[in-house]
Amino acid sequence: MSLVASIISLLIAVSLLWNTQSVQSFVWFSVGNFGIPISTTTGALNMTLLLIVAGITPLIFTYSIGYLKAPSEQGRYYFEMCIFAAAMMLFAISANFITLFIAWEMLGLTSYLLIGFWQHKPKAQVAARKAITTIIIGDTAMLIAILLIWVTYQTFEFTSLLYVAITPQLYVAMLLIAVAAFTKSAQFPFTEWLADAMEGPTPVSAFLHSSTMVKAGVFLILVLAPIYAELNLLYIFIIFGVVSALIGATNALSEHHIKRILAYSTMEDLALMFIAIGFNALYAAMLLFVVQAFYKALLFMSAGSIMHAGDDEEDLFESFNSTKSKGLFFTMLIGTLSLAGVFPFSGFFGKVAVDSVAANFSSIQTIAVYIILSIIDLISSIYIFRWLFVPMRKASLDKAFTLNVNYRTLPKSMLIPAIILAVFVVLGAIIYVPLTSLLVLSGPPVSISLFDTILETVIVLAGIGVAYVLYVQRKLDGFTEKHGLLHGIFSSENSINSFYLYFVSFVDLVAKGIWQFDHYIDQILYYSGKGLVEIGNAARKLQNGQVNLYVAAFMLGLLALVILYAM
Amino acid sequence: MATIDVTYIAYAIIAATMALIIVPLATIPRKLSFVAMVASTVLLAIILILAAYAMISGIDVTVLGIFHLYPFSEFFIGLFAFALALVNMLSYEYYPNFTRFELFFSFAIIGMFVVAMANSLLTILLGLELMTLPTAFMIMTSGRHHIEAAVKLFILSAIAIGALSFALALIFPYSPELGLTQIAPNTTFTGNYLISLAIILVGAAMGFEVAAFPFNLWVPDVYQGAPGNVTALLAGINKKVAFVALMEIFFVVFLQFQPIFSPVLVLLSIATMFYGNVVALVQTNVKRLFAYSSISQAGYILIGLAVATQFGIEASIVQIVAHLFMIIGAFAIVLWLESKNLRTLDDYTGLSSRNKFAAFALAILMLSMAGVPPLLGFIGKFLVFSSAIDTQSLLYLAVFGIVNSFISIYYYARLIDRMYGGQKKELLFMGNYTYAVVIVALAATILLGIYPNLLISAASLASKTLLAL
Amino acid sequence: MSILIGLMLLITVVASFLVLGLDRDYSKRIALFASGVVLAITILILITSLAQGSVSLSEQYNYVSAFGISLQLQMSAINFILVLMTTIVAFGTVLAGNPEHEHEKVANTLILLFEFAAIGLFTSANLFVFFIFWDVGVVALFFMINSLGSPNRRYASMKFIIYEIFASSLLLLGIMMIYFYTPVHSFNIQTIISSAASIPEATQAMIFFFLFVAFMVNMPMFPLHFWLPDAHTEASTQGSMLLSGVLTKFGAFGMLLLFSILPISREFAAPAAALAGFSTLYAAFVTMRQKDIKRVIAYTTIIDMGIILVAIASMNEFGTYGALFGMFAHGVTIALMFLVVGCVHHIFGTRDMRSVKGVVNQATSTAYSFLAGTFGITGVPLTTGFVADVLIFIGSIQAFGIIGALPLLGLLIIGAFLYFVINKSFLMTKDPLQRVDYIGVEQKIGYAFFMFFMFLFGVFPFLLLGLTNLQL
Numbered sequence A: 001m002s003l004v005a006s007i008i009s010l011l012i013a014v015s016l017l018w019n020t021q022s023v024q025s026f027v028w029f030s031v032g033n034f035g036i037p038i039s040t041t042t043g044a045l046n047m048t049l050l051l052i053v054a055g056i057t058p059l060i061f062t063y064s065i066g067y068l069k070a071p072s073e074q075g076r077y078y079f080e081m082c083i084f085a086a087a088m089m090l091f092a093i094s095a096n097f098i099t100l101f102i103a104w105e106m107l108g109l110t111s112y113l114l115i116g117f118w119q120h121k122p123k124a125q126v127a128a129r130k131a132i133t134t135i136i137i138g139d140t141a142m143l144i145a146i147l148l149i150w151v152t153y154q155t156f157e158f159t160s161l162l163y164v165a166i167t168p169q170l171y172v173a174m175l176l177i178a179v180a181a182f183t184k185s186a187q188f189p190f191t192e193w194l195a196d197a198m199e200g201p202t203p204v205s206a207f208l209h210s211s212t213m214v215k216a217g218v219f220l221i222l223v224l225a226p227i228y229a230e231l232n233l234l235y236i237f238i239i240f241g242v243v244s245a246l247i248g249a250t251n252a253l254s255e256h257h258i259k260r261i262l263a264y265s266t267m268e269d270l271a272l273m274f275i276a277i278g279f280n281a282l283y284a285a286m287l288l289f290v291v292q293a294f295y296k297a298l299l300f301m302s303a304g305s306i307m308h309a310g311d312d313e314e315d316l317f318e319s320f321n322s323t324k325s326k327g328l329f330f331t332m333l334i335g336t337l338s339l340a341g342v343f344p345f346s347g348f349f350g351k352v353a354v355d356s357v358a359a360n361f362s363s364i365q366t367i368a369v370y371i372i373l374s375i376i377d378l379i380s381s382i383y384i385f386r387w388l389f390v391p392m393r394k395a396s397l398d399k400a401f402t403l404n405v406n407y408r409t410l411p412k413s414m415l416i417p418a419i420i421l422a423v424f425v426v427l428g429a430i431i432y433v434p435l436t437s438l439l440v441l442s443g444p445p446v447s448i449s450l451f452d453t454i455l456e457t458v459i460v461l462a463g464i465g466v467a468y469v470l471y472v473q474r475k476l477d478g479f480t481e482k483h484g485l486l487h488g489i490f491s492s493e494n495s496i497n498s499f500y501l502y503f504v505s506f507v508d509l510v511a512k513g514i515w516q517f518d519h520y521i522d523q524i525l526y527y528s529g530k531g532l533v534e535i536g537n538a539a540r541k542l543q544n545g546q547v548n549l550y551v552a553a554f555m556l557g558l559l560a561l562v563i564l565y566a567m
Numbered sequence B: 001m002a003t004i005d006v007t008y009i010a011y012a013i014i015a016a017t018m019a020l021i022i023v024p025l026a027t028i029p030r031k032l033s034f035v036a037m038v039a040s041t042v043l044l045a046i047i048l049i050l051a052a053y054a055m056i057s058g059i060d061v062t063v064l065g066i067f068h069l070y071p072f073s074e075f076f077i078g079l080f081a082f083a084l085a086l087v088n089m090l091s092y093e094y095y096p097n098f099t100r101f102e103l104f105f106s107f108a109i110i111g112m113f114v115v116a117m118a119n120s121l122l123t124i125l126l127g128l129e130l131m132t133l134p135t136a137f138m139i140m141t142s143g144r145h146h147i148e149a150a151v152k153l154f155i156l157s158a159i160a161i162g163a164l165s166f167a168l169a170l171i172f173p174y175s176p177e178l179g180l181t182q183i184a185p186n187t188t189f190t191g192n193y194l195i196s197l198a199i200i201l202v203g204a205a206m207g208f209e210v211a212a213f214p215f216n217l218w219v220p221d222v223y224q225g226a227p228g229n230v231t232a233l234l235a236g237i238n239k240k241v242a243f244v245a246l247m248e249i250f251f252v253v254f255l256q257f258q259p260i261f262s263p264v265l266v267l268l269s270i271a272t273m274f275y276g277n278v279v280a281l282v283q284t285n286v287k288r289l290f291a292y293s294s295i296s297q298a299g300y301i302l303i304g305l306a307v308a309t310q311f312g313i314e315a316s317i318v319q320i321v322a323h324l325f326m327i328i329g330a331f332a333i334v335l336w337l338e339s340k341n342l343r344t345l346d347d348y349t350g351l352s353s354r355n356k357f358a359a360f361a362l363a364i365l366m367l368s369m370a371g372v373p374p375l376l377g378f379i380g381k382f383l384v385f386s387s388a389i390d391t392q393s394l395l396y397l398a399v400f401g402i403v404n405s406f407i408s409i410y411y412y413a414r415l416i417d418r419m420y421g422g423q424k425k426e427l428l429f430m431g432n433y434t435y436a437v438v439i440v441a442l443a444a445t446i447l448l449g450i451y452p453n454l455l456i457s458a459a460s461l462a463s464k465t466l467l468a469l
Numbered sequence C: 001m002s003i004l005i006g007l008m009l010l011i012t013v014v015a016s017f018l019v020l021g022l023d024r025d026y027s028k029r030i031a032l033f034a035s036g037v038v039l040a041i042t043i044l045i046l047i048t049s050l051a052q053g054s055v056s057l058s059e060q061y062n063y064v065s066a067f068g069i070s071l072q073l074q075m076s077a078i079n080f081i082l083v084l085m086t087t088i089v090a091f092g093t094v095l096a097g098n099p100e101h102e103h104e105k106v107a108n109t110l111i112l113l114f115e116f117a118a119i120g121l122f123t124s125a126n127l128f129v130f131f132i133f134w135d136v137g138v139v140a141l142f143f144m145i146n147s148l149g150s151p152n153r154r155y156a157s158m159k160f161i162i163y164e165i166f167a168s169s170l171l172l173l174g175i176m177m178i179y180f181y182t183p184v185h186s187f188n189i190q191t192i193i194s195s196a197a198s199i200p201e202a203t204q205a206m207i208f209f210f211l212f213v214a215f216m217v218n219m220p221m222f223p224l225h226f227w228l229p230d231a232h233t234e235a236s237t238q239g240s241m242l243l244s245g246v247l248t249k250f251g252a253f254g255m256l257l258l259f260s261i262l263p264i265s266r267e268f269a270a271p272a273a274a275l276a277g278f279s280t281l282y283a284a285f286v287t288m289r290q291k292d293i294k295r296v297i298a299y300t301t302i303i304d305m306g307i308i309l310v311a312i313a314s315m316n317e318f319g320t321y322g323a324l325f326g327m328f329a330h331g332v333t334i335a336l337m338f339l340v341v342g343c344v345h346h347i348f349g350t351r352d353m354r355s356v357k358g359v360v361n362q363a364t365s366t367a368y369s370f371l372a373g374t375f376g377i378t379g380v381p382l383t384t385g386f387v388a389d390v391l392i393f394i395g396s397i398q399a400f401g402i403i404g405a406l407p408l409l410g411l412l413i414i415g416a417f418l419y420f421v422i423n424k425s426f427l428m429t430k431d432p433l434q435r436v437d438y439i440g441v442e443q444k445i446g447y448a449f450f451m452f453f454m455f456l457f458g459v460f461p462f463l464l465l466g467l468t469n470l471q472l
Helices: A002-016 A044-067 A071-093 A097-115 A122-153 A168-184 A192-199 A202-211 A215-231 A235-254 A258-278 A282-309 A326-340 A346-357 A364-392 A412-438 A450-472 A485-490 A493-540 A547-566 B007-019 B022-027 B033-056 B071-094 B098-117 B121-140 B144-171 B193-210 B218-225 B228-253 B255-280 B286-307 B310-339 B356-370 B376-391 B395-420 B432-450 B453-468 C004-021 C024-052 C077-096 C104-123 C127-147 C153-181 C189-198 C201-218 C227-234 C237-261 C265-288 C293-314 C317-348 C364-378 C384-405 C407-427 C441-459
Strands: A023-031 A034-041 B061-063 B067-069 C057-062 C070-075
Touching (some): A023 C317, A044 A202, A044 A215, A044 A282, A044 A412, A097 A168, A122 C384, A122 C407, A168 A235, A192 A258, A192 A493, A235 A258, A235 A485, A258 A282, A258 A346, A346 A412, A493 C265, B007 B061, B007 B098, B022 B033, B071 B310, B121 B144, B121 B228, B144 B193, B193 B228, B193 B255, B218 B286, B228 B286, B286 B395, B310 B453, B395 C153, C004 C070, C024 C077, C070 C127, C077 C237, C153 C227, C201 C265, C237 C317, C293 C317, C293 C384, C293 C407, C364 C441, C384 C441
Antiparallel strands (some): A023 A034, B061 B067
16 A cells, blocks of 8 residues: 555655656645745755665665565554655755755654564664654754744745845754754764664665665755855865764764664765765755665665574674675675665765866865865775675574574565666666756756775775685684774764764753752742741630730730820 | 602611511520521511612611611611521521520510611610620630630620710710711811711721721630521621721711721721631631631721722622621531531541531632632722722722731632642531521522622612711 | 634533433533534534635623623634634533543533633633633532542642632732723733733733743643643543643643733843743653653643744744644643543553553553654654654744754753653563453544544644644
8 A cells, every 4th residue: 555655755856857857836824924934946956865865765664565464564564654744855955945854854743653563572662762852952943943944034935035135043043953963964963863773664664764764964964065155164064974974974883783883974974965965065965865865775784684694683793694695695795785875876876976076185174074084985885885894794604503503584575676776777878867957056067076986995805805704714703803902993873873872861960950949949839838837836825715805905005006196 | 550658668677676576586485497587488488588779779867866778778688687697596406596696686686687777886786786795795605615705795795885986975075966967067076076086986997896906816716616606697787887987987987087087997907817817827716717817808898998988888888798698608608517526627628428418518618718800809909909999099908908918818729729629527417497598508608609699789879878877 | 703612612511510410321422412513513614614715703791880891792713713723622622531431410510611711811802701611610620520530530630720720819909900000900811912001010020930930830831731631630530631632732832821911021031932942852851751651642742832932922923823833733642641541440450551462452542642642742743743853943932043943952852751661661562561450432533533533634724724824
């Protein structure tokens, strides 16, 4: 059912291609003379994302048929997935902030629900909690930003923002939107939720947390890049992008959970896109944006397949015999090659396009960025081949006698979408060419020089070599094992998490203090009431039943009145 | 229809009042309690109808030089007749020796009407005396353990009457005529400190009668010590008669001294409200609780009088009516429960499971006392506070009043809370007369609260005619 | 002159007494019928007035004529939205709020009486009438808390009535001062608005202070909010639904009146908003320390009402619409939340979030309704809460600049915490708590009923915002 719907939506999306770029808008509700419109557009940029989403959706749903067998969970799963897909498509075609925000929040929430999909796994619930906390920080920032923009300019439309006068409010709003984008795209300092999100079902990871949802942030910044350029704020994307890319790459290298490696890799890819945007090279960013969707979805599907085949074993070092299923190994290989950036797989073009934008060596900063990017490329080719090589090991070499290697055969529904994706990954660059002609973006078009190609190839080959030495020939085994020195050096996961923990416990401490304060005020009010009762008790003492006291009181009262009058 | 000489109605009222005395005299020998009750109730009903008719037709006539029937007095005669009929029925149900009670009761009634109709200071003094002493006898003769209360009332009221007489004596040299309207225009009063002393003495005496702090220390003891029906009489009617006397003295005789007596009344009012409410907070005996509550209500009434405008008096009259019905209804229930030996707050726990109607009625009456709309008590308080705000200089008096009305919610709500909480206990049944009295009080509280127009216009008429004297 | 408002009042009050007088078996049917008819009338008014583009009814019945007071009722968009909310909440409360079927007779009597008071209050065109309905509502809820609810309810009800009577005393004082200091001596809101400028400044400030504190207690705002958590925790489910859903709006509606009546309120708008914003953040932090789910929900009321006060204090068109929509949204949503929590208590016998686990396993609809309610509270798009938040914060940013958006942080904190609760208690199915009872189909219909309105007006906000007559 969902599959049919998704295919229909794909067809609709494709048919929209033939429409000219048009903006449709209607007033959602109005207050006084001001209307709050919902508007959608089918501009080229939007269509690109829409096609990616619409294209991947049926594949994911097909994959899910094989992945998710229990019928009791299917209803919930497809419900949430469909809402997500709808929200993602709405996001893709939104032409103003309010529309975008509606989709944005729905993305966050469906992501939250899907991460916590395995309700029996406490870790999944913790991950969902972390994700939603990060996401609503972004949502709040976003809401403040768009309302600020509205109040300043009385508009929600992206396009009309290009022509407005620059005000301090716009700076604030744009910074807040950047924060929102960072939360959604898991950039520093909001990185950790994405890795934890891998507790969700694999199709969810393949769909939301690699190819579509996490890229909402990037997409938003892509759309708004001209405004950032106008405000000279683009450099923040370079700074945060570089930091995030390093975190992503190093963690991916030290991680040993099959999906988390890919998650950190996604973080790195997204960071690369931000860096490209930071150089105002939107074509490059878009290229990586498109190809990454395919190869990362492919990789996740493969990861899910390994785990599925390996009796849900999630540890890279406990997975074996990945070559046994030829189809699976083939998809893994394609994905790996693409991610590493081997010519002529699509990943290569994406990576090189991003690298080349930093390659103008005009200042010390750009040189530094270029060097870092090259190092990151090296690391990524190491970790992804590590990801490929380690499960290739034969089980018998290790603990064959203690391990129950129950190598299930993979259902076709899990393989076919992966293979389709693999085709896209191979042909990705070719598909991109006609799209480029449609896109109208600022910044230089992608041009890949021979120098870049050679350098990239060298780096990748070096990476493959290192990975081969370390993980196939198993030199330096103590260094590279699961919790070896490598892990110790490169994993920043714990430190970032403890930073979060400090933050949360700080908030908790504030809450505790305020709660105490609350209690005290309550007590004060209570005792002030009690004080009145005590006065009553004292006054009651006047009433001792003695008539002479009453007479005395009468006389005293009379006297008091007389004195008062005399005064 | 041939016109009847309207003055006959005045005579008829006085005659009916005097006829009340015949009822006990005729019934005591044979202990015809029921006959006595019916007869006196019918007489009171006749008085009520006559007074109402007189008021509607606006009769203004002086009888024998000492009684003056005009809308103000007719209003109160009617009101008291109605309330007395209620107390009469209550007493019939509970008082051990009803015909003997009826004797004292009749004298007290005559005293009340005399005060209401009074045309001279002397008549007022007489009426008050005639009202208070039989009340003390009523308490005394109802049982051995009531004697203490009776003696207290007796001694203290003697002092109050003494103060009033002394005031009269101070006035007499300057104004040989003691008719209310005849004293007023006397110009020799101005700047005379003896007259001021007289005013203060009257204030103290009236403070005693209306239970204003600090002249009110007797109130809780006597209210608690007296049998419930007499308590209802004391709190519901005697005190209101005292207010009538107070109004007659201050607003007719001493109207020109308003700058002197107004601050006195302000002080009395504030002190009384605070004393009544704050001490009521810690009471555990329900009867004492209502005693203090009625003290505080007297404080509210005093606000309107302290304001001393026509509007203020009108407001006070409405509040008097409101409190009269509320307190008679409340004491009817208290009396009934006392007869079942339930006295303290703890005894009242779970009342609603024992008799739904009683709990409901008491709750409504107490909410009305606390000033919750749309009940009559709210209308009274609203008008009283409004009158204070209206003068603008006495805004603080309204603030004090509202603060007090806020304090009072605690003890009312606490009792309501008790009544609606607690375990289920055996059912209790209410006597028919009590039931009727409670129904009437409740109906008056609710209906006059929802539609107060009639009452307000009557009060307005009464206050206008009082000031017009 | 129409009779519809009067008719609604009559139906509720007559039904209230019918329920009280008739046998217990009929009580729910009568109450359902009466509140249903009232709801139908409201929706009828909505449909007809949407066709006309505005709603404007006014009615007058004689009351205390000596003061020129009559039962003046009116219905503009402001009144209408609140009445709609009241009727929805009341109907849902009668329908679903009592899964235990305990004390149905008393409960239904009081609900109808309270509905009567609330409709009267929200339609009053006259401050005196406003005050009377206010106190009737408060007393009805006092009995509701006092006689139905958990064991500690009596303490809570005392606390409630003391705070509320404190408020209503100040309210009375303020209203009387307005009456006597305006030259025309009138309680009519229209007349007061047109002549309030002639009240001396100092007096206006005093009146503003009295009324503001009175409404602050009711809304409630820090530092006078202490009655609320106790009252909500100890009240029965129905009591909490009405308390939070409708009663707190008395204060908010009052604030709306106050800010439109007194010209001086413009000067106090910024401090008022600051207080409200502070109250929001404060309550958000306090919420984090709660262990009882019902208390959590109770504190969210303070947060949302704080935000609504911010909107009112911003005193512009967006603010006003935002406050109205916010009140509507909050009423419907919080009623749903309390219903859910009540059902959780019914199903598991506890509301402690440390022990409630795995609701989704045992009562799926309850768990997801809680989720939907959370969406509503935190203002997720397509719920009414979102529209309200957008309007409110446009208004407050317009009035106070970027600082006006700070209360959103309160929503952020509470959002994070609510999702935490959802995860911990509702959606995680590891070692679930065993249920001790079931909920009936009525409760599920109740969930659907509230959610229907929450999403209906969230997706189609113009159904309410199309009513443009904002006359008070």
